[in-house]
Amino acid sequence: MPIEPDFNDNASMGASNSTSAGQWTPPSTLVGDDFEGEEMPTPKNFGPEPSEDTAPHPGETYIIRDPATYRIITITGGKLRLEHYAGDRGGYHWECVESRGWLGFRNPAFGVFLGHDGHENIVADKREHKGWEYFCARKHPGGGYILLSRWWDDLWKLDKADDGRRLIRNNGAGAAWEFVRVG
Numbered sequence: 456m457p458i459e460p461d462f463n464d465n466a467s468m469g470a471s472n473s474t475s476a477g478q479w480t481p482p483s484t485l486v487g488d489d490f491e492g493e494e495m496p497t498p499k500n501f502g503p504e505p506s507e508d509t510a511p512h513p514g515e516t517y518i519i520r521d522p523a524t525y526r527i528i529t530i531t532g533g534k535l536r537l538e539h540y541a542g543d544r545g546g547y548h549w550e551c552v553e554s555r556g557w558l559g560f561r562n563p564a565f566g567v568f569l570g571h572d573g574h575e576n577i578v579a580d581k582r583e584h585k586g587w588e589y590f591c592a593r594k595h596p597g598g599g600y601i602l603l604s605r606w607w608d609d610l611w612k613l614d615k616a617d618d619g620r621r622l623i624r625n626n627g628a629g630a631a632w633e634f635v636r637v638g
Contacts, residue, residue, distance in 0.1 A: 478599030509634045510600060511552035511560075511592050516638035519560070521615065521630060522599055528622065528632075530565055535579045537620050548637060557589035557605075571604055576620035577613060 511517060518540075519528040526537035530546035540547075549560040549569070560569040567579045570588035581588055591610070592600040602613035604624050612624060612629025 456637060495551075508594075509636055510594070511551045511558055511634050513551050513558065516548050516550045516563070516635055517560075518547055518635040518637055519549055520633045520635060522617065522633050523630075526619070528569070528581060530562055530567075530579055535569075535577060535622060537622065547611050552584055554584045554589075557584075558591060559584035560590065570608075571624055575623045577604075577624055595631035597631060599633050601629045602632060603629075 460600075477638045480548065489632055509517075520526070521537060524537070525539065527540055527547045528549065529536060529538050531538055531546065531554075538547075546562070546564050548563055552561055561567070561584070562569075562579055563580070566582055568581050568584050569577060569579050569586040569590070570581055572578050573587065586605060589605050590602050590613075592602055595601050603610035606624075606626075609626065610628050611624040613632070614627065614630045615621075615624055616623045
């Protein structure tokens with residue numbers, strides 16, 4: 456089910472959005488497919504650079520990026536995906552919040568939190584920060600941070616699915632993530 460924007464969240468309706476005669480322009484853009492047959496662009500093409508060792512902290516807003524592919528966690532076409540940076544068009548900013556000591560990541564454009572579906576899939580479809588939307592961050596020895604989510608008494612790691620676009624969680628190694636502070 457596609458995610459609908461949160462029309463009641465005025466904070467998400469910034470300068471990059473526009474209205475005309477009651478029409479709403481979404482703050483995100485569908486990013487095209489890869490660079491098949493082309494040389495992989497440099498990191499400079501993928502937005503702001505993370506400051507060294509930027510750990511997620513409540514009250515800050517981030518772009519969450521995979522340092523291996525430079526794809527960012529975003530909502531495109533109503534679905535949570537990993538896509539390349541598309542400029543200042545929104546849809547990929549994540550506000551870090553805290554509840555009961557757990558971190559959460561809320562997309563201000565859609566008013567939804569990163570979480571899991573009770574299985575391996577990472578989704579963004581809940582408007583409240585509860586147990587399935589709880590995360591903690593652990594420093595990765597190779598740089599970046601591993602995001603962990605609760606699964607009963609275990610912590611599962613946020614990872615990329617085999618297709619490189621979907622997000623999953625598992626009890627394997629997980630993926631390292633960069634947090635680029637944008638607000």
